[in-house]
Amino acid sequence: MSAKKTGGKNDLGMDLLDGVEKGNVRAIARMISLAEAAKPESRPALAEIFRRAGNAHVIGITGVPGSGKSTLVDVLAKAMRASGRRVGIVAIDPSSPFSGGAILGDRVRMTELTGDDGVFIRSMATRGALGGLARSSLEAVDVLDAAGFDLILIETVGVGQDEVDVVQAAHTVVVISAPGLGDEIQAIKAGILEIADIHVVSKCDRADSNATITDLKGMLTLGVRAMDMHEGGWRVPVVPTSAETVEGIDDLLAAIDGHGRHLADSGGLEERRRQILEMRVLKTAEDIIRKDFRDRRDKLSGLMDRVRDRSMDPHEAALKLLDRINED
Amino acid sequence: MNEEPDVIRVLLAKVGLDGHDRGIKVVARVLRDAGMDVVYTGLHRTPGEVVQAAVQEDVDVLGVSLLSGAHMTIIPDILDQLKETGAADIRVVVGGVMPDGDVDALKEMGVAEVLLQDTPPDAIVATLRRVVARRGPR
Numbered sequence: 474m475s476a477k478k479t480g481g482k483n484d485l486g487m488d489l490l491d492g493v494e495k496g497n498v499r500a501i502a503r504m505i506s507l508a509e510a511a512k513p514e515s516r517p518a519l520a521e522i523f524r525r526a527g528n529a530h531v532i533g534i535t536g537v538p539g540s541g542k543s544t545l546v547d548v549l550a551k552a553m554r555a556s557g558r559r560v561g562i563v564a565i566d567p568s569s570p571f572s573g574g575a576i577l578g579d580r581v582r583m584t585e586l587t588g589d590d591g592v593f594i595r596s597m598a599t600r601g602a603l604g605g606l607a608r609s610s611l612e613a614v615d616v617l618d619a620a621g622f623d624l625i626l627i628e629t630v631g632v633g634q635d636e637v638d639v640v641q642a643a644h645t646v647v648v649i650s651a652p653g654l655g656d657e658i659q660a661i662k663a664g665i666l667e668i669a670d671i672h673v674v675s676k677c678d679r680a681d682s683n684a685t686i687t688d689l690k691g692m693l694t695l696g697v698r699a700m701d702m703h704e705g706g707w708r709v710p711v712v713p714t715s716a717e718t719v720e721g722i723d724d725l726l727a728a729i730d731g732h733g734r735h736l737a738d739s740g741g742l743e744e745r746r747r748q749i750l751e752m753r754v755l756k757t758a759e760d761i762i763r764k765d766f767r768d769r770r771d772k773l774s775g776l777m778d779r780v781r782d783r784s785m786d787p788h789e790a791a792l793k794l795l796d797r798i799n800e801d
Numbered sequence: 802m803n804e805e806p807d808v809i810r811v812l813l814a815k816v817g818l819d820g821h822d823r824g825i826k827v828v829a830r831v832l833r834d835a836g837m838d839v840v841y842t843g844l845h846r847t848p849g850e851v852v853q854a855a856v857q858e859d860v861d862v863l864g865v866s867l868l869s870g871a872h873m874t875i876i877p878d879i880l881d882q883l884k885e886t887g888a889a890d891i892r893v894v895v896g897g898v899m900p901d902g903d904v905d906a907l908k909e910m911g912v913a914e915v916l917l918q919d920t921p922p923d924a925i926v927a928t929l930r931r932v933v934a935r936r937g938p939r
């Protein structure tokens with residue numbers, strides 16, 4: 474199975490569609506690579522994947538580095554498997570801004586899941602400088618969805634706008650806080666706390682976790698995200714967990730399933746799906762513009778000269794840039 | 802629209818019971834600094850786990866490091882399992898310590914390259930790039 478071009482121009486990956494649908498690991502893996510490579514020849518295959526997706530419950534998991542996301546995903550996915558469902562995992566780590574390369578280490582913690590065909594784990598890099606994190610990782614989610622995984626977990630690092638975007642592309646967002654990393658709660662997460670549908674305080678086997686739970690609950694009562702901002706008045710729970718003792722893992726799974734049911738019953742699911750798709754269209758448009766801008770920097774220099782001597786303002790130049798994209 | 806150059810994906814695994822992960826972490830950093838995406842899976846992996854991870858991650862190169870002397874049984878096992886999964890295009894590079902005769906035997910079996918201990922970083926990067934170039938686009 475090589476996904477080679479077989480004659481036609483835009484059929485890259487077409488030969489993988491059947492395999493993806495049947496849950497063939499190799500086909501799923503190749504298709505995700507095609508999503509990541511973003512070649513124009515694979516657009517029709519990815520469009521077909523999109524058509525077949527839309528059934529999975531997608532759960533975003535975020536939190537500062539070291540808060541215990543991967544370890545939690547490991548035990549949580551195991552609990553999900555015990556309930557008879559198939560689990561896809563997309564684990565995202567940052568690319569180096571210097572080389573563009575990345576060390577993707579989340580798998581090191583996911584040792585409970587090896588050898589289980591009902592779990593598919595894929596690591597992806599943010600490729601920060603090139604943009605497009607949201608697009609390619611959400612297309613990876615589409616592939617897993619089309620392959621029939623019931624639950625899909627996206628692990629991202631809770632820093633950076635791209636990553637906030639990608640967890641917001643989930644139906645259920647879980648934000649993890651860990652004891653001992655307290656200061657970050659106020660600082661970095663100012664924006665992240667508000668997007669949580671479920672809060673987890675991890676490592677609750679540690680003595681200092683009670684303070685974190687109290688802090689967090691305090692912050693939530695003062696919090697900016699009022700209850701009515703959540704679809705149909707969902708109460709955001711705070712779930713203490715320990716990956717070590719497995720305490721709270723069943724509670725977390727119950728909260729995730731509960732949120733899924735709540736969305737379905739309240740009509741919130743349709744609303745969320747609409748928001749997610751809107752964001753994806755917008756993000757993809759941004760990607761296309763950015764890429765076009767990079768690829769055609771030379772041809773745009775005339776335009777840029779006029780902005781530089783202030784005979785044209787950036788707004789007009791941007792409109793001209795969009796015109797040119799549409800001409801091709 | 803032009804395409805981005807394909808980023809080389811590598812999975813590094815340490816198979817067998819032997820010790821620490823300092824060496825393999827250094828290699829991971831070297832490869833990242835050369836612009837590659839490196840999936841690191843930790844210590845004490847079994848051949849089955851390594852193959853499952855390499856296939857799911859759809860890497861170009863599977864780098865297996867081992868010092869235990871069990872390479873003549875572990876590596877053929879990995880190559881067989883890759884073939885069974887229809888993933889023989891994932892190139893296997895072995896790192897470790899072994900006699901010349903074993904190097905030749907492993908290459909005979911289908912290992913793309915063997916990097917003996919103390920291979921300098923530049924040579925590791927160059928070797929992986931060559932292995933992927935030789936395979937060609939997929």
Ligand SMILES: Nc1nc2c(ncn2[C@@H]2O[C@H](COP(=O)(O)OP(=O)(O)OP(=O)(O)O)[C@@H](O)[C@H]2O)c(=O)[nH]1
Nearest residue numbers: 537538539540541542543544582630676715716717
């Ligand atoms: N005591 C205790 N330690 C934990 C628990 N869960 C995770 N840890 C430790 O916390 C550290 C970080 O865990 P990870 O799961 O790698 O955290 P992460 O959030 O995925 O980290 P990044 O992906 O690097 O952002 C590791 O040393 C874990 O062993 C837990 O439940 N209890």
Ligand SMILES: [Mg+2]
Nearest residue numbers: 542543578579
């Ligand atoms: Mg992690």
